[in-house]
Each structure stands twice: as structure tokens, then as C-alpha cells.
């Protein structure tokens with residue numbers, strides 16, 4: 001007489017873990033740059049879930065590097081200081097006074113909060129800004145608007161990345177959390193850099209496998225704002241053609257994705273930061289959500 005099989009109620013959990021095995025093997029030891037946008041930092045549960053995902057990646061053998069934004073938080077602080085927020089070409093016009101507030105909010109508030117959330121799980125996260133150890137150097141950015149170069153104050157265009165400090169932290173088993181502030185080489189001052197641009201430049205310089213940009217929409221909409229049909233996959237050339245049609249916050253994101261995949265990053269993704277654990281879904285399942293940009297030579301490759 002055979003012994004009845006015991007009911008193992010935990011079996012589905014084992015199944016889920018095993019399904020992640022090929023992804024764990026594939027991503028082991030790889031650097032992943034994750035940009036957490038200010039608009040995706042909408043509630044406490046989401047921020048805590050974001051921290052759990054990053055710590056999970058770390059414990060699973062990946063090397064996550066967090067670059068954070070804070071646009072809405074900066075706007076709120078400027079408002080409290082009676083400084084009006086103005087954007088040109090998608091970038092904040094940053095006066096000297098505004099720059100003090102930008103630096104205070106990014107490095108002193110948003111970065112501190114993320115570092116604190118990550119360190120609830122252990123002594124893992126270390127915050128820095130692009131100023132530290134010459135991580136990000138920039139010159140004054142003068143965007144061209146209607147054929148003319150305009151002055152938008154202390155906004156930086158990245159000229160150089162020194163990955164030394166970040167790599168030392170990664171080698172020490174830490175999670176770097178980077179604020180998008182750059183040092184200037186010429187006048188010993190600092191610059192405000194768009195966080196998508198900073199994340200993309202860091203991903204390329206670090207030779208990251210993936211750039212993941214979390215935002216407050218599902219991905220790149222094909223015909224925004226008229227439809228919410230998400231473009232799930234794009235090659236670099238396809239994205240390049242689309243760039244002139246894009247507007248507002250999507251411009252630096254998609255320019256950043258293009259820069260990343262044209263400079264050695266295997267995939268750049270824009271995903272919905274409002275979905276809890278969207279990072280884990282994206283990395284460890286084949287139910288990836290959002291928009292994935294791949295280099296041209298990967299055309300037809302579905303990995």
C-alpha cells in the first residue's frame with residue numbers, strides 16, 4: 001500500500017523561486033542602474049517596496065546603483081522659499097538661490113530618506129552626490145530653443161564621469177545612492193543635472209547591464225496624450241526617429257535610454273514605479289512591463 005502524498009502547501013512558492021533561477025543566473029554579478037523618479041515616490045508603501053526590491057537585487061547577487069530624482073519635492077521647497085519654478089526644454093531654470101534649494105532637497109532630504117529606507121535591511125546603502133570624488137563633472141548647459149542658445153542658470157551638461165567611488169562601494173558590498181548634482185571643473189561651483197540624464201551617463205560609464213527608469217506612467221506611450229498604448233520594445237534607431245516627437249519629462253528619459261544602449265548598456269527600460277515590486281517583475285520574470293530599448297544589433301533578439 002502506497003503512502004498518501006503529503007499536501008505541501010508551500011509548493012507554489014518553491015515553483016515561483018525556481019522560475020526565477022534562469023534570471024538569477026543571467027544577472028548574477030551584473031550592475032543595474034535604477035533611477036527612481038520624484039513622481040514615482042508618491043507614497044510610503046511604494047517607497048518601502050522600492051527599497052525591498054533593491055535589497056533583494058543586492059542579495060540575489062546583482063549590483064544595484066540607485067540614482068534618484070526629486071522634481072516635485074524641489075518644486076515644493078522652492079515654493080516655500082517663494083521661488084517660482086520655471087522649466088525650459090524640460091529642465092529647471094536654476095538660479096544661484098534655487099541651486100541651494102535643489103542641493104538641500106536632493107542631498108539632504110530625498111537621498112537621506114532613500115538611504116534610510118534601504119538601511120532598514122542592513123548596513124548597505126551609502127549616499128553620495130555627483131560632487132563626491134569627482135563622480136559627475138559638468139559644464140554650464142545652454143540648450144537650444146527656437147534656434148537660439150539660452151541661459152538656464154546652474155544646469156549642468158555632463159562632461160565626465162569618474163566611477164571610482166561607486167565601484168569601490170560596490171566592491172565593498174554597498175548600495176550607492178546618487179543625487180544628480182555635478183561639480184564644475186572651471187568655477188568650483190555645482191550644477192543641477194536632470195536625474196534621468198545622470199542615471200544614463202552613470203549606467204554607460206559603469207558598463208551596466210541594465211538601466212531601469214521608474215516613473216509615474218506605464219512606459220512610453222505611442223500617441224501620448226491621446227492614447228495609453230505602451231510601446232513595449234524599441235531599437236536604438238527606432239527610438240532616435242521618435243525623439244523629436246516626444247515632450248516634457250519623456251525627453252530626458254528616452255534620450256538617456258538611447259545614450260545608454262549606444263554606449264554599451266544591454267537594455268534600457270522605462271517602467272511604472274507606481275506598481276509595487278515592478279523592479280522584481282522586470283528583472284526576474286518574463287512578464288516585463290513598460291518600454292524596453294535595445295541596441296540595434298539586438299534586433300530580433302527577444303532576450
Ligand SMILES: Nc1ncnc2c1ncn2[C@@H]1O[C@H](COP(=O)(O)OP(=O)(O)O)[C@@H](O)[C@H]1O
Pocket residue numbers: 036037038039040069071196214215216217219220221222223224246247248249250
Ligand atoms: N510619450 C509619452 N509617454 C508617456 N509619458 C509621457 C510621454 N510624453 C510625455 N510624457 C509625460 O512624462 C511624464 C514622466 O516624466 P516626469 O514627470 O519627468 O517623471 P519623473 O519624475 O519620473 O522623472 C509622464 O507623467 C507624462 O506626463
Ligand SMILES: CC(=O)N[C@@H](CCC(=O)OP(=O)(O)O)C(=O)O
Pocket residue numbers: 036037038039068069070071072074090091092102155156180192193194195196
Ligand atoms: C536640471 C533639472 O531639471 N534637474 C531636475 C533634478 C531632479 C530630477 O530630475 O527629478 P525627477 O527625476 O523627479 O524629474 C530638477 O531640478 O527638477
